[in-house]
Amino acid sequence: MNALHLNGIGHAFLGRTVLDRITLDIGDGELVALVGPSGCGKSTLLHIAAGLLEPRQGHIIRTYERHAVVFQEPRLLPWATARKNIGVALPERLSARDRDDRILAAAAAVALEVEDLDKYPVQLSGGMKQRTAIARALASEADFLFFDEPFTALDPALRRHMQDIVIRHVGSGKRGGLFITHDMVEAVRIAHRVVVLDRRGKGISGKRHIAPMPGERDERMIFETVQHFMKEDPLFRHVEELLERRPG
Amino acid sequence: MPSLVERVSRTAQFLWSGWSGLAGLSVFAAFWQVAHEAYGSFILPSPLETLAAAKALLGEASAWQLLLTTSSRALSGFALAGVIGTVSGCIAGFHPAILRLVQPQITLMLGVPPIAWIVLLMIWFGTGSATVTTTAAVACLPIVFLGAAEGIASRDRLLDDMALSLGMGRVRRFFHITVPQMLNRLLPILVMALGTAFKAAVMAELLANAGGIGEALAVSRSNLDVANALAWILLSVSALLGVEYGLIQPTRSELEVWRHAARPWGVKR
Numbered sequence: 236m237n238a239l240h241l242n243g244i245g246h247a248f249l250g251r252t253v254l255d256r257i258t259l260d261i262g263d264g265e266l267v268a269l270v271g272p273s274g275c276g277k278s279t280l281l282h283i284a285a286g287l288l289e290p291r292q293g294h295i296i297r298t299y300e301r302h303a304v305v306f307q308e309p310r311l312l313p314w315a316t317a318r319k320n321i322g323v324a325l326p327e328r329l330s331a332r333d334r335d336d337r338i339l340a341a342a343a344a345v346a347l348e349v350e351d352l353d354k355y356p357v358q359l360s361g362g363m364k365q366r367t368a369i370a371r372a373l374a375s376e377a378d379f380l381f382f383d384e385p386f387t388a389l390d391p392a393l394r395r396h397m398q399d400i401v402i403r404h405v406g407s408g409k410r411g412g413l414f415i416t417h418d419m420v421e422a423v424r425i426a427h428r429v430v431v432l433d434r435r436g437k438g439i440s441g442k443r444h445i446a447p448m449p450g451e452r453d454e455r456m457i458f459e460t461v462q463h464f465m466k467e468d469p470l471f472r473h474v475e476e477l478l479e480r481r482p483g
Numbered sequence: 484m485p486s487l488v489e490r491v492s493r494t495a496q497f498l499w500s501g502w503s504g505l506a507g508l509s510v511f512a513a514f515w516q517v518a519h520e521a522y523g524s525f526i527l528p529s530p531l532e533t534l535a536a537a538k539a540l541l542g543e544a545s546a547w548q549l550l551l552t553t554s555s556r557a558l559s560g561f562a563l564a565g566v567i568g569t570v571s572g573c574i575a576g577f578h579p580a581i582l583r584l585v586q587p588q589i590t591l592m593l594g595v596p597p598i599a600w601i602v603l604l605m606i607w608f609g610t611g612s613a614t615v616t617t618t619a620a621v622a623c624l625p626i627v628f629l630g631a632a633e634g635i636a637s638r639d640r641l642l643d644d645m646a647l648s649l650g651m652g653r654v655r656r657f658f659h660i661t662v663p664q665m666l667n668r669l670l671p672i673l674v675m676a677l678g679t680a681f682k683a684a685v686m687a688e689l690l691a692n693a694g695g696i697g698e699a700l701a702v703s704r705s706n707l708d709v710a711n712a713l714a715w716i717l718l719s720v721s722a723l724l725g726v727e728y729g730l731i732q733p734t735r736s737e738l739e740v741w742r743h744a745a746r747p748w749g750v751k752r
């Protein structure tokens with residue numbers, strides 16, 4: 236049973252094709268990392284999958300109930316406290332008590348302290364803002380999460396901490412997810428499966444399963460896998476290329 | 484909701500900031516006094532004389548009646564413009580084509596001198612409350628409209644995407660995501676519009692002989708009673724300040740607690 240099925244997705248901006256014939260399946264409770272060189276259309280694909288963009292071709296089948304997106308920027312409401320930001324997408328029918336319970340549970344899941352919940356986004360550090368954004372996605376009862384390079388702006392130690400949060404709450408049979416990144420270490424740490432997007436957006440180049448479950452992998456294994464992918468595996472040859480603006 | 488303690492501390496801070504306002508006003512009064520000493524009481528009565536005149540006026544019930552008349556006219560004009568301007572501004576903000584069509588009309592409206600509006604409205608509505616209220620509304624409608632339209636048009640689309648991605652419906656997105664952003668832009672403009680409404684109302688009263696502070700000013704003028712005229716000006720400014728600090732600013736600070744939190748320590752005090 237697939238949670239998300241993308242079939243033959245194609246998209247163009249102002250006549251310039253950015254995505255063509257992309258077919259991708261993500262299983263229930265599976266976390267897939269999508270990698271590819273900068274500018275190959277990863278974010279566009281995520282926006283299409285999350286329903287923020289209408290694709291020109293192809294169709295999407297979603298069997299999960301709700302999804303949420305964690306963006307590259309935290310995208311918090313500056314006029315609301317962290318508590319209200321986390322609760323922004325909660326269903327309105329909830330009682331005040333249920334609401335509060337959900338918010339506290341989501342905050343605890345991302346290790347946000349209770350006293351930080353009444354602060355405004357300007358008073359929070361970069362890591363706390365991004366944690367609030369993840370808590371908001373978790374609180375929304377989503378059973379599928381999209382991540383659009385969410386930890387790019389964070390320093391390495393903080394990034395690892397955030398990846399652990401993702402490993403704990405996404406994948407492992409709880410929620411499925413699609414995680415976009417251009418950091419191979421990140422992809423290998425958190426995902427069940429790494430999928431490589433073609434560098435010109437023309438289909439999926441290939442995929443690699445990673446054997447132990449995320450969370451059971453040690454740093455050494457991750458390091459060696461990444462080295463193997465980058466040095467010996469032809470699939471990953473173009474992943475670290477920079478092709479922001481290419482002709483055609 | 485902020486706790487009671489926070490609220491009390493915010494109110495206390497607000498009252499404390501009144502000292503700096505008072506200091507600024509004292510500087511103004513000092514210059515006024517210098518000018519008074521240079522030109523004499525007939526041209527420019529001293530601040531104390533003016534205060535005494537204002538105090539004498541406030542002793543009469545009829546003066547309160549006049550103040551109330553002008554304030555209620557200015558406020559209803561302001562409210563009218565506020566509602567019409569905000570609603571139409573929101574619509575235009577969402578539809579760039581409408582905004583483009585309306586923009587020249589706004590320029591046109593801003594270009595027509597207020598005095599011309601008063602003449603027209605006097606012909607249409609006679610010399611009563613309706614003329615004064617409508618003048619006040621017409622004077623502040625364009626800026627309220629532009630404020631609301633720009634507030635909507637310049638909203639953060641990234642937040643819209645965020646809300647959409649969390650499955651928030653259209654109505655919920657509007658009230659939770661877009662309206663706060665619009666108010667952010669609109670509130671300072673509403674403060675300005677309120678001042679404009681008061682000024683326009685007094686002017687319309689004076690020209691249309693429609694009672695209120697405007698007419699009292701006209702009477703002072705015909706008696707060459709400068710102290711009385713200044714006293715009326717003082718009272719109308721106080722009425723405006725009363726409405727602004729009693730109504731608009733508390734609403735604003737309620738909605739903009741987050742802005743207060745963002746301010747560096749030195750600016751807060």
